[in-house]
Amino acid sequence: PETAVLLIDCPDRKGLVARVSGLLYGQGANILHADQHQDHELGLFFMRVEWSPDSSANAVSSTANNDVIFAFKQSFQSLASELQMRWQLHRFSHKPRVAIFCSQYLHCLADLLHRHSSGELPCEIAIIVSNHREAELLAAFYGIRFEHIPVTPTTRVDAEQQQRDLLASLQIELVILARYMQILTEDFVARYPAAIINVHHSFLPAFIGARPYHAAHTRGVKLIGATSHYVTTALDDGPIIEQDVARISHRDQVPDLIARGRDLERIVLSRAVRWHLEHRILCYGNKTVVFD
Amino acid sequence: PETAVLLIDCPDRKGLVARVSGLLYGQGANILHADQHQDHELGLFFMRVEWSPDSSANAVSSTANNDVIFAFKQSFQSLASELQMRWQLHRFSHKPRVAIFCSQYLHCLADLLHRHSSGELPCEIAIIVSNHREAELLAAFYGIRFEHIPVTPTTRVDAEQQQRDLLASLQIELVILARYMQILTEDFVARYPAAIINVHHSFLPAFIGARPYHAAHTRGVKLIGATSHYVTTALDDGPIIEQDVARISHRDQVPDLIARGRDLERIVLSRAVRWHLEHRILCYGNKTVVFD
Amino acid sequence: PETAVLLIDCPDRKGLVARVSGLLYGQGANILHADQHQDHELGLFFMRVEWSPDSSANAVSSTANNDVIFAFKQSFQSLASELQMRWQLHRFSHKPRVAIFCSQYLHCLADLLHRHSSGELPCEIAIIVSNHREAELLAAFYGIRFEHIPVTPTTRVDAEQQQRDLLASLQIELVILARYMQILTEDFVARYPAAIINVHHSFLPAFIGARPYHAAHTRGVKLIGATSHYVTTALDDGPIIEQDVARISHRDQVPDLIARGRDLERIVLSRAVRWHLEHRILCYGNKTVVFD
Amino acid sequence: PETAVLLIDCPDRKGLVARVSGLLYGQGANILHADQHQDHELGLFFMRVEWSPDSSANAVSSTANNDVIFAFKQSFQSLASELQMRWQLHRFSHKPRVAIFCSQYLHCLADLLHRHSSGELPCEIAIIVSNHREAELLAAFYGIRFEHIPVTPTTRVDAEQQQRDLLASLQIELVILARYMQILTEDFVARYPAAIINVHHSFLPAFIGARPYHAAHTRGVKLIGATSHYVTTALDDGPIIEQDVARISHRDQVPDLIARGRDLERIVLSRAVRWHLEHRILCYGNKTVVFD
Structure with missing residues (x-):
């Protein structure tokens, strides 16, 4: 029923x-x-x-x-x-329409697509948008439309307009930033309140911003983390949905952190997406209630 | 209020x-x-x-x-x-009356007493019962009555009768087995349904019975665990309340497992006791619902 | 160099x-x-x-x-x-030749193939063998040979002969059982000492055998686990390489355990494979030394 | 031998x-x-x-x-x-001479003393120093000298001089700050390079400074942490020795975080102290190598 x-x-x-x-x-x-x-x-x-x-x-x-x-x-x-x-x-009979944005790193995208195909994520993935071409074959394999929208300093404004038109025409209800390395404008973000999920590759609020694994290595932490959160106009500061960590040691160099972090990113992003699609999350202030 | x-x-x-x-x-x-x-x-x-x-x-x-x-x-x-x-x-204004049983290993007892004294455990610890004398000074320090009831093959029956009378006279509502290394009789257990909490030093149902850290070492597991559970008449088979694990490696010998396990035992036992005292646990069949 | x-x-x-x-x-x-x-x-x-x-x-x-x-x-x-x-x-310049066996569940296979394609697993995946057809498209996507070898009670002997010939002709050095639901014969196992890696969907030695998530649910455990190990002739009893666990609650039914377990299985299997390929594992007795 | x-x-x-x-x-x-x-x-x-x-x-x-x-x-x-x-x-036959500093919160102190008494920490605890009196009875129970040195804005300089003289006269080799809520002067710190261990109640570098559990609650994180580190002259910025985290949810208010955090603090501080006493730690730059 x-x-x-x-x-x-x-x-x-x-x-x-x-x-x-x-x-x-x-x-x-x-x-x-x-x-x-x-x-x-x-x-x-x-x-x-x-x-x-x-x-x-x-x-x-x-x-x-x-x-x-x-x-x-x-x-x-x-x-x-x-x-x-x-x-x-x-x-539940309505499957939300989803757009996934990614760049050249495909581990989160591949994970989401596999989970979707095995029935873990109750949604319709309407499109994959990327400023790179690496995801194209994967999209084709899963039979999902792929749109390559390059972003350069000079084309940034046009590119975002193109993205917006695309999302509007496809009636997108949720945008997933699966390691999409571009910053969205305030205007874009404002159109999707509590409907853009990002994964940041650190245990926020530690290591906000670019190259968090490098920063973690420099600081000599003993655990690395990843965080999924709703995107707001403040960088890496939206309501946190899920976090997880993994133990590292002095033996681990930056490439090791990046490799181990990929597992964390997949986990925290896919959990956040699933909980969102199951309507388990309520935002208030800058926090989330996640009903289990 | x-x-x-x-x-x-x-x-x-x-x-x-x-x-x-x-x-x-x-x-x-x-x-x-x-x-x-x-x-x-x-x-x-x-x-x-x-x-x-x-x-x-x-x-x-x-x-x-x-x-x-x-x-x-x-x-x-x-x-x-x-x-x-x-x-x-x-x-909540009624503080349940508690008896703690222990043997010569004091880490769980010391932990419970410290937590109680800092207000973490809403109960009245009426007595500490042991078949050894090691806990006596600690009991005195916290101002709690201590009863030494030796248990030997020949005195077993009398000893348990003594324990029962003691608990009855003190109107004990919860019995905590804080690494008490003796097996209680069915009759004793039947008097306290879902009111005796034990800690077993393994991730149940793995390594039931004696010397679980030795068994874990022999099997070459990569994680060790501890389990708190209600005591039923089936050995190490009562409803599980809480479990936790810690990572070990080939470097860890049995004494290392025992030392690391102590931290797990403290954690899972104290959580179970607190949840019980906050009336968060319901047993059904051989399982528990633990409301958070 | x-x-x-x-x-x-x-x-x-x-x-x-x-x-x-x-x-x-x-x-x-x-x-x-x-x-x-x-x-x-x-x-x-x-x-x-x-x-x-x-x-x-x-x-x-x-x-x-x-x-x-x-x-x-x-x-x-x-x-x-x-x-x-x-x-x-x-x-390290020699990439070991690997065969992956799977059945109809593809999450471990998909994970291994993605990791391999992104350079995490230094090996050559020479073939994917399955008693089902589900993996065929995935194999094709990654450009890996797929061999469908059905296994039924009557064809079991022939099927295994076919598998053996295939592995021999391809000079396979490592066999990965990525949720391959068939039991290999002693003879097969003996040909690949410490060179067949399996993933079992429980925290071994708890819940040996079939349907471990059902058994875990029945027992009412608070953590579920997965174990990767070398295959020996004793079922689910070979040297353990890696284990991991995830917390569950009374809310989780068997399908939830299965879904959460998939993440554990991927992690412990892929770690074991990587460590094997990096020559970090030594077996002795029924244990492993895993150098980090 | x-x-x-x-x-x-x-x-x-x-x-x-x-x-x-x-x-x-x-x-x-x-x-x-x-x-x-x-x-x-x-x-x-x-x-x-x-x-x-x-x-x-x-x-x-x-x-x-x-x-x-x-x-x-x-x-x-x-x-x-x-x-x-x-x-x-x-x-190893030489047991380092240790001073423990604490304030009114005794959970870390009680934990260290119990571990020491059960043989987990190979050292001689020569003195407990506090700006409060709460620890006095506990020190007496374990037979350790207790020195009450109040610290007020006006007595700060004298108090530290008194502490220093005491440590010097007792030939202290390691100072443990077991939730000692005062900041030591640069001069004090300089006398004990890589020989003062502090526990900070957050996952550093997140939530540096005072009231980290309040800050964590405000930010809405899903995990809280604790960090043990060597003290340097930069606040909460010395080489990290150990970190650990615990999962929390929207249900947990600040007092819950504080209670759960106590378990983390005990664990990360006691591990750091043990590793230091077993000569497992080397500092370089602002990092540690911790040999296992």
């Missing part, structure tokens, strides 16, 4: 769980998984509910599902405005 | 979250933290709710709190029996 | 480091990296030396390199027999 | 391993464990050799040991100056 996810955030107050779950129950919804979080410091409430229109709905037509979900939306609207809720309702 | 924890498990059905949270809301309770889990395979529902009688209750007398909690219990009773719930209601 | 690796194991005695390094020094070798290990319990000595014929050899012809290495071999021979050494001398 | 550790660092050149091991062999030394490291970038060579004067020396008098070690020193001197080596020779 159809499954939907309701994501809520609002000022905390008494009875929120009771009222939301009561409304769902009243509509005949079956809660498959519910999770809440309260930030007592800021007085905020967050909730994620995975539910299906009806538990005995295996035989029910998708039209009936549509009706139940539509009815729920109608009745939820007034509750939401009364309680000052920001909310999203997603249906 | 007083905080209470409600722990529920019951057959899964529609509307459980709505009805429990609705009841709490109706009683004027303030939900501080709620978490649910559904085992779709077995059709089971688990819930943990941390709540306070009233959110504006800073000024409210503990008598008033008592009334609210009593009233909640009354009204919850009928809901619970209708929905076939097993449930527990704990108040 | 050419780099060579000398791997030694022998009964421990005084002066071994001095005599081996003295011999290399006398031959004009430049030690790039040396590591030793002594098992004091068993009285064994292990050594790995990475060296180049001459440090100023950038301009030196490969013929000259050959001469130095040949001369070293000659003089080392007598030392080795005097000291009862088992030894191997590998040149 | 007596065991000694030789630590060397010098410009890299051919034959170093051969000449050092040859010299030891010539003196009848038995190498128990040897490890080298070459920094090819900087052209530096590092070596650690654990050796005993004679392998059959169980019966040998300590006078004989002294003679062998003295003879070795004599002959090594000339080799060392020829090859521009900086070197140290330590005997």
Whole structure:
């Protein structure tokens, strides 16, 4: 049966769980998984509910599902405005349309494409965009459209216009920067709030900016890390989604850090993408709530 | 204000979250933290709710709190029996009474006592029981009663009778086996269901039984582990609460494994104890749900 | 310049480091990296030396390199027999010839092929063998020969004969079982001592045999693992090369364990393969020394 | 038998391993464990050799040991100056004299004292110095001298003079800052090069300075860390010895981070101290080589 996810955030107050779950129950919804979080410091409430229109709905037509979900939306609207809720309702039957940006390093791209092809990532990869040509064959192998948009100091403005038009025409809902080594303009970023995921090859906030593995080597750290985060206009400073680290030693030179880091980058980026696609992430301030 | 924890498990059905949270809301309770889990395979529902009688209750007398909690219990009773719930209601103002058993190795005991003294473990340590004398000074330092009950093949029966009487007279609610190297009888274990926590020095189910670090060394594993679990009558086979591992190499001999393992044992045992005391754990079958 | 690796194991005695390094020094070798290990319990000595014929050899012809290495071999021979050494001398310019076996699950295969294509694995992948057809396109994409050899109860003997002939004709030096779900015969295994690497999807020795993720779920463990090891005739009992684990919770069902486990399997298998290809592993008894 | 550790660092050149091991062999030394490291970038060579004067020396008098070690020193001197080596020779029979500084948080102190009492840390803890009184009872329990030296803005200079005199009079060789919340003067630090170990409660270089757990919470990181390092005159910028991290989630507030961080701090500080006492660490530039 159809499954939907309701994501809520609002000022905390008494009875929120009771009222939301009561409304769902009243509509005949079956809660498959519910999770809440309260930030007592800021007085905020967050909730994620995975539910299906009806538990005995295996035989029910998708039209009936549509009706139940539509009815729920109608009745939820007034509750939401009364309680000052920001909310999203997603249906798992809808696969978000995704664009992947990359440069010449293909390890994150290859990993995402393999995971997608084996069913781990519930989305439709509509396009791969790159300022290099290395990804072209891989895109072809997985049957995904590839667009080569070179970026040079002189073509930068045009290139971004071209990218934007492309994303708009393809109705892209999520942009993944899979080691895309170009900085996007504020304007571009503003069009996709909490909808551009980047992987940075350090344990942020350590080693912001370029060449973090070199910086890590110079500082003599004993662990290296990688971070996936939503892109905001501040460089490497958006809400962190996931981080992981690996142990290194004095024996490891910069190329070793780069090689070990590739495994971390793949892991933290693919987790972030999956959680986003499963509607597990809520941003607030410069942080994320990641419901498990 | 007083905080209470409600722990529920019951057959899964529609509307459980709505009805429990609705009841709490109706009683004027303030939900501080709620978490649910559904085992779709077995059709089971688990819930943990941390709540306070009233959110504006800073000024409210503990008598008033008592009334609210009593009233909640009354009204919850009928809901619970209708929905076939097993449930527990704990108040954080009640500190469970704990007995720690140990042998001659003191690292877990010393760790627990230090954590307790710095406020990490919300309980009252009523007694330390040991078949050796090594723990005596440490117990004295922390002002905790120490009882030396030697265990030999011939005194085993008497010794356990003595332990049981002691625990009964002290109204012990939780027994912690902090590297206590004796096996308890089925009869003893049956008196404390899901209330005896042991630490086993391996990553269970690998290396069940005696000398697990020796067995790990012989097998040539690359990680060693430790496991905390509730004690049941099957040796090293009770519901697992927590596990952790550490990397080793060919350089590490058995004494190195033992030394590194001590850190793991401390961590997994103290986490299990804390989670138990915070009423985060529900057992079902031979497993645990650990609410975070 | 050419780099060579000398791997030694022998009964421990005084002066071994001095005599081996003295011999290399006398031959004009430049030690790039040396590591030793002594098992004091068993009285064994292990050594790995990475060296180049001459440090100023950038301009030196490969013929000259050959001469130095040949001369070293000659003089080392007598030392080795005097000291009862088992030894191997590998040149990095020689890329071992590898066969990868897989079934219908492609995540380990795809990972190895991507790593190989990006230069992480110094070998020549001569063939991919499978009892299924799923890997065929992937093999074609990377330009690697694919051989489909179905295995059924009735064709088992013939199939293995076919595999053996193939490996022999291709002069295969290392066989990687990348989630190959068939059991090889003792006879097959005996032909490739310490030269067949398997990945088992559990933290060995826990959950030996089939369906380890199901067993882990049933037991209620809090961490799952994966293990790469050399294949011996005892099922899942060969010398362990690498292990890793990931944290799970009560929320994770068997499909979640399988998905998370795929990441572990990729990591531990690819590390084992890389270390083998870099001649970092020595087997003794049922264990490995892995030089870092 | 007596065991000694030789630590060397010098410009890299051919034959170093051969000449050092040859010299030891010539003196009848038995190498128990040897490890080298070459920094090819900087052209530096590092070596650690654990050796005993004679392998059959169980019966040998300590006078004989002294003679062998003295003879070795004599002959090594000339080799060392020829090859521009900086070197140290330590005997395990000598237990370094240690001072521990702490403030009011006792978790690291309690951990170090317990480890010391169970034989994990080969040193003599000569004194515990604190600007608070909380540690006094713990020091008494372990029978270690405690000195309360208050530090206020006006007494700072006197207090440090008092500390220095104390350390000098006790011939302290290693100072451990076990969450000592005062900053030492450059002059103090200069007296103990690579001999003051601090633990910082963050994954350096992230969150340098005060209140790192608060900063981590504000930034919304998904892992917290701790770092042990040698103290230099640059705040939190000395050579890193060890780091570790723990996973956190949006549920964890600052007090949770502090509690979880305590476990990390204990681990990274105690490892650093043990490695230092086992003469496993060499500093160069702002980094460490940690021989395992």
